[in-house]
Amino acid sequence: MNEAIPQLDSFDEAALEDAFATLTKEVHEAATTEDAETFRLHWLGRKQGRLKLVSEAWLKSAPPEARKPLGIRFNQLKQQIEQTLEAPATVKAVSQGIDITLPGTLRAPGVPHPLLKTMHEIVAVFHHLGYSTNLGPQVETDFYNFEALNFPPNHPARDTQDTLVIAKQQSRPARDRLLMRTHTSPVQIRTMIDQAPPIRIVIPGKVHRNDAADATHSPIFHQVEGLCVDTNITFSDLKGTLDHAMKALFGSGVKTRFFPSFFPFTEPSADVQISCIFCNGKGCRKCKHSGWIELLGCGMVDPAVFAAVDEQRTAQGHQPAYDPKKITGFAFGMGVERIAMIQHGISDIGHFYSGDMRFLEQFA
Ligand code: DAH
Numbered sequence: 001m002n003e004a005i006p007q008l009d010s011f012d013e014a015a016l017e018d019a020f021a022t023l024t025k026e027v028h029e030a031a032t033t034e035d036a037e038t039f040r041l042h043w044l045g046r047k048q049g050r051l052k053l054v055s056e057a058w059l060k061s062a063p064p065e066a067r068k069p070l071g072i073r074f075n076q077l078k079q080q081i082e083q084t085l086e087a088p089a090t091v092k093a094v095s096q097g098i099d100i101t102l103p104g105t106l107r108a109p110g111v112p113h114p115l116l117k118t119m120h121e122i123v124a125v126f127h128h129l130g131y132s133t134n135l136g137p138q139v140e141t142d143f144y145n146f147e148a149l150n151f152p153p154n155h156p157a158r159d160t161q162d163t164l165v166i167a168k169q170q171s172r173p174a175r176d177r178l179l180m181r182t183h184t185s186p187v188q189i190r191t192m193i194d195q196a197p198p199i200r201i202v203i204p205g206k207v208h209r210n211d212a213a214d215a216t217h218s219p220i221f222h223q224v225e226g227l228c229v230d231t232n233i234t235f236s237d238l239k240g241t242l243d244h245a246m247k248a249l250f251g252s253g254v255k256t257r258f259f260p261s262f263f264p265f266t267e268p269s270a271d272v273q274i275s276c277i278f279c280n281g282k283g284c285r286k287c288k289h290s291g292w293i294e295l296l297g298c299g300m301v302d303p304a305v306f307a308a309v310d311e312q313r314t315a316q317g318h319q320p321a322y323d324p325k326k327i328t329g330f331a332f333g334m335g336v337e338r339i340a341m342i343q344h345g346i347s348d349i350g351h352f353y354s355g356d357m358r359f360l361e362q363f364a
Pocket of ligand 1: 065182183184185225227262265266296297298299330331332333
């Protein structure tokens with residue numbers, strides 16, 4: 001800032017050309033080393049600005065006929081300085097040691113989260129079979145989550161789904177009380193109330209349970225529900241559909257078997273097991289040496305569910321449409337986390353929610 005004022009011995013054209021070339025060079029150098037504000041003060045400061053000091057010194061010692069060309073040149077220089085400032089990126093970026101001619105920071109494009117990827121895969125398998133998709137609310141009423149699915153109030157089957165309830169619901173009738181849905185099955189009920197058969201629907205979504213988190217449990221997780229209702233739907237249809245879906249998800253070599261089970265809303269009910277994909281059914285640590293992995297629940301829709309649906313349809317002014325003598329159906333529900341963990345050999349469910357890029361980048 002305090003450079004000496006350059007001396008001008010002569011004011012002829014060549015001398016001026018020379019003197020201003022030196023000043024212009026100085027301006028360029030300053031622009032590469034100073035930030036914008038320092039640069040502005042250095043050159044344009046009202047009292048101590050270099051432009052002002054130099055022009056005063058030179059104008060004072062100039063013969064009268066040199067004043068005009070000097071003035072013109074100072075104005076040009078001033079314009080140059082102002083233009084440099086108007087492109088502050090030039091001054092500042094260069095002053096920070098950034099070469100603005102280099103390519104910028106590349107941001108990697110985002111990819112779907114592994115859980116969403118698996119959820120979409122499951123849904124796509126059923127889309128190819130002609131199913132459509134439905135969604136429902138995560139905050140649900142007791143009626144849709146339990147009662148209509150044949151879990152009566154105080155029935156012990158409710159204990160299998162430890163429920164997170166919404167506060168301050170005591171003044172409401174039991175069936176209207178709000179809770180976080182514990183499964184995607186209530187959307188079966190919502191769909192059937194809105195729609196007469198035939199129905200072929202899959203329902204992906206988030207569910208909540210009051211479970212402690214450990215390697216295989218999380219209080220928030222994801223399910224895909226399925227529902228097929230029509231005339232002449234049999235358990236064979238259920239078996240064929242799910243056997244196809246498991247082969248589509250885990251490879252055509254995978255075998256399925258159906259074990260008797262219990263769910264209040266299906267009768268009969270079954271658990272579906274697939275042959276262990278880690279040991280090809282020979283027995284290993286992953287399948288607890290049984291050769292089989294339990295994967296999902298399913299069954300034939302219980303007539304009590306159809307009855308609850310028709311009661312509600314009537315109450316809402318729709319025609320009843322689910323006479324169990326004419327209409328049958330099957331339903332199934334699977335955990336997305338569990339399927340993704342088996343697909344990728346992941347042993348801790350917590351990885352899905354940790355946001356750890358070292359985990360997530362493996363699915364990019
Ligand atoms: N909703 C059950 C659960 O969360 C899973 C399930 C089982 C869904 C059987 C179904 C079914 O639709 O038929 O444990």
